[in-house]
Amino acid sequence: MSDFHHQNVGVRRQGFSRRSFLHTVSAAAVAAGTLSFRDLMSLQAAELKKQGRSLIVLWMQGAPSQFETFDPKPGTENGGPTKAIETATAGIRIANGWEQTAKVMNDIALVRSMTNREGNHQRATYQMHTGYVPSGSVKHPSLGSNIAKQLTDPDYELPSVVSVGPTVGSGFLGVDYDPFVVGNPGQLPANVASAVPQKRYGRRLGLLGRLEDEFASRGGKVVVDNHRRLYGKASNMVRSEKVKAFDISEEPQELRTRYGDSNFGRGCLLARRLVEAGTTYVEVRMGNWDTHQDNFERVSTLAGQVDPAMATLISDLKERGQLERTLVVWMGEFGRTPRINPRTGRDHYPRVFNLAMAGGGVKGGQVIGASTDNGTAIKDNPVTVPDLFCSICKSLKVDPRIENISPLGRPMKIVDGGKVVDTLFG
């Protein structure tokens, strides 16, 4: 029931521009006395909300080397000085520097056979967020926005899509699903706290509401209605108890230490708090992975921050019983060349790269696919970007073939092509 219903509503919502939708619904609803748009939305939300599913993406901007993360090739020319360490799962070995992550390997599935063609940072970042290659004529929604549109309760007081650091936006899905960008994770974001005491803030909002009547009566009714809706949403956030989710200071010091005293560590803790509060998509970004020079030294520094944060995030979610409903994906835009260049760096290599997934029904303690011994090609089970996106959708119980209608009236599936990597799920 829920799947069918949700698709039905999904298609209807996306089948029209907001404005023509309102035309259609007001006419149809009046004529038939049926449910209003809002009613339908609440019904859908109630169904899906019970599932409370969320996605956390740990985004390694710059493209992480597979050899120095989860697909080491010790003892080979291409492998370089990187060593492989044992993990909690017998038979799975990962690069040194990832000791904390190794301990939670029973909850992690590694994909070592990711393959793609985009070797340009911006284009690949766009593709790995939206599932589509960039095009000047249409701004594709990011997967996070797409999923938020399907899963978030419309009455949720905080933003449904949050990113620690600027990311790819909601494209033609518009402002409701645009990422709310947090600059300094762990504290309340800019302008969320009211500048005046709550009582006066409430008084101001009341005055604003009354004064808006004038413009509404002078012909601006549609504009005023939209504005009221938006201000309702924004002021709900300002006054919501839930904004405390942004402030990590109430977490125990011991836990904060485990996540790590870094922006990325605080970002991961924030992600857990937001998901708990009801946010559907959180992205935590870590830059500086573009290691054309001094690859080994730099990756070691980066891993020093990412490893404890990622491992703690997974175990923390698990301890709180949230891991089953929360999918965590660690990835970047592509991989790096097997050959080590003269500056002890590795260059761009989209042909083979790796990623890690945990939670959300994904079966941990396994490796999907493999690269060849020298790392230059995929040995088996190649996974493309659409395959990955279909799999993420499956984890979140969102139908990847739901169509949005682009502003030009072209139907666009959440994911075009690709198939679920079934072995990811137990």
Added chain:
Amino acid sequence: MFRFINRRFALGWAGAGLAVAIIAGLSAGATETGETAAEVKSTAATDVAAEIDRLLSGQLEKSGTSLADSTSDEDFLRRATLDLAGTLPSPAEITLFSLNPDSNKRAKLVDQLLSEGDFAQNWSRYWRDVIFSRATDMRARLAQPAFEQWMTRQLQQNRKWDEIVTELITATGDVREVGQTALVFSHGGMASELASETSRIFMGIQIQCANCHDHPSDIWVRDDFHQLAAYFPRIRARRIQEENRRSFEIVSFNVPDGGRRRQAFNPTFLMRRFDKDRDGKVTKDEVKDSPLARAFDNLLRRGDSNNDKALTLAELRKLPPPNNAQRQSSEYYMPDLADPSSRGKRIDPVFFVSKTGSKSGLRDQDRRAELAEVLTAKDNPWFAKALVNRIWGELLGEGFYMPIDDIGPEREASFPEVLNLLSNGFTANDYDLQWLFRTIVNTQAYQRQIRARDASDISLPFASAAPTRLRSDQLYSALTGVLGLTDTANRGPQRGGAGMYRRPQSGRGQFAALFGFDPSTPQADITGSVPQALFLMNSPLINNGVRGQGNTRLGRILEKFNDNDDALSELYLLVLSREPSTRETKIAKEYLDEVGNRREAFEDLMWSLLNSSEFLSKR
């Protein structure tokens, strides 16, 4: 009105004497423009404006739609100043304009606004947003300031639209100096993206749908798209790396198809040619007058393993191969959908509207010049229509075709004969942009009142004005004007969510990261965002700006006007460019009583006006 004049006299600074003197000056200066216009006869701006109104009102009345009244002077002044100058009128300008008894004052105001520098600046920013909002190469931000300056100059000189477009299509040079490279650089010189955007922006035809299949709802087929792309395969965006400066250069790549590849990456050949002193190493000095000079630092960075500032044969051989071999091709190949990894079919340039084609092997400059010529030719109807539809849509809030950049033979326009009339006039006036603005702003259609239209109203457009949302630059100018801040103030929102790689520096640029949108977006889809609302409600910029004490705008108003009615009128003129209504005065007075603290109540009033949808809209 009587009370209004009385109050004005009391103010002292805009006494009747001054007002009359300025009005007299305006009238004297404006008679000449009327005479020159009359000579052009049927395509003169005023004649075409009158004909548009005759056609529109005839058809609207026939359909039973009543026309909204002409808007008030206050509203017209605000609307036209925002549209043409991109700012709000000052309270003094509002007073003078309202007092001016000249029956032709609106047309004169339009002439004056068109002749001022703000017009060029405002529309240059508009075109910057049109081009850069769809950039597929995020490095494009680098080129924004140069484009803005270049476009401002073109509009100041009233360069004709076909000349501007020709420059945008054929540009080469340093993207931080040659502003007209903006469009090409926005897409990294990629042929298929340039074909899509050239067609969309300059003809309103969304030909890219024919990229992979014949257009589903139009007459264009897949070949048409790829033949258009075949005008662009010889463009490259090349990195410029100097000591203290990074940029890119748009260059032509005029070597025979596939020719360059062998040469550039043949280390033995490079040694033989450049190692002039035969010491087994190539140095920067040895390549300095060759095509390799520019790339040499980059080669060193990537390949000089012993850091001796020279490259040996072994080092050259170790250099990684180029990332994308496709970029070495100087002809255009249409991808084979059945075999995406193959090179595809070679295509020669043909312009799909006129079906005029070109020989293969043409040099880049000749290719692009040829496209510019056929695209801007007067027998290409889409060139004029696309621009007319776009500007009309921006000024009136709705185009003849919607969305404004999706027109074409299979699309349906409202009032097609009005669009034709205006497009023909624009063509007959040799694509004179000021003519187009003058004509549209002088129509009654532009000057109608806004009227309540609820969402289910599907009646014909243009019977009343539609409120539209201010673009980021207009809003920023309005806000800094109202708060008395300087434009260059390096203050603004913390960081917007408007996309990656966007780290603007100036206050205006930071503001755009939060409030910017693509001007090709239909108005119905522009509804603001939560971070925007948070900024307007809670940011220090706004909350310090509305303080009622000290040397702020409100502080001075409260000090100068002891009477609450006067202070309220002053505040409304400042923020909303009009007098408060009776209802608003009543609400404000009740609020003053409720709060019991004059300064605090006025701060809240100003906060509310700045947060109102009316302030954010053109009305």
